Amino acid sequence: MVKAVFIDFYGTLVHEDGAIIRKVSQIIFDTGVVQNYSDIGSYWWNEFQTMFHNAYGESFVTQRELEYRSLQKTIEHFHSTADAAELCEMMFRHWTAPPAFPKAKVFLEACLVPVYIVSNIDTSDINKAIAFHSFMPDGVFTSEDARSYKPRSELFAYAMRKTGFSPYEVVHIGDSLSSDVKGAGAAGIKAIWINRSDKTVPDGVIAVNNLLDIFGTSFFRE
Template sequence: MLKAIFIDHMGTLVYEQSEYLESLIQKCVDHSIEKDPQKIAEMWYQKHDELLKQYNGENYKKEYDIALEAFDAIKEEIQLEGDSHEYCDLLTQHWMHTPAYDDTYDFFAQCPLPIYIITNNDTYYVEESMKNLELKPKGIISSETTHYYKPAKEMFEKALEITKLNANEAVYIGDSLNKDMEAAKSVGMRAFLISKEKTDDPQVTVLESLLDVFEYL
């Protein structure tokens, strides 16, 4: 019997892109030798995701500090001027103020089960996001809560422990095959991918809208 829905935050409930992120990337363009905003974004995300894998368990760092380290790492390569804290602080505005997808509000209104957000973002920024969007999940379980980052199996093991649920009593919705789906599958949880693309993975069900998950509950 299902008792809860676990769901990702960035890219699933709220947009992956925002005016705040665009402003941040533009500032990087304006203060570096790299004038391709897409390349700057790709460089930062690649370094960020590499670092996420390093800082789990006893080596845990908050995502803010990891984001800061990612900026420091690309500064020399693109000759980015200024304090990395300034860029990282702009990123937090993206984390807190990115708009929700249209179906997010209907999903919260119609969901018959408690909703728990499982996120790599630090707790404070997701709390502020939910407050700004006037959404009320049952709980927010972050990397800060578990000291692990998706796709680490331990993050979902700890989320199940915190909610006192078995893997077959919750489903997970996310937008990333590599992070979200792999993490959910690693503990035996049914996984739903929000995507316009298809996947051959029989353990993953693709949804076009959050509301489509209600057909499977």
């Protein structure tokens, strides 16, 4: 049996900001020069990902700043009259008060080993979100702490260093195959994929449909 759980936050315990992103994209579509609505999301995502993957160590940039920069570039690209700061605030409000998934709080309270949140988000925002739901994890480690984002290994290494656990003593839980499953694997940590959409499960990946099913996996039955 594992001695501790590392768990992702957005997309795992609480909802991502997909609905807000669609609303922001619609505003850019309505105020810009755009032929296809889908082009907005594609361009914005590519800009964000480029900046995101270069943000580590001395070049680290907070999630809020990455969001603002990528959105500003998107607005400019599509000649929109929208205000990047105003649109970002819509996302930031979601980050600090996101809806929780059913049983998220039950999982945190029922887990018999310590649970540590490991998240690609700014420290202040996630602390506000945790307080909003009255979650009580045993610790919180963010990209801002480690100056690195998942799937790079630095955030996982930082969490292990702070908790004193080895890779073999923890399991990481998350909804992203790339950031959570592959990222944890690169740090030597086994992972459980939260697959709520019943997508095809890659070979070698342990997947569950909801948080409470995690207790039925081999990690909690050894």
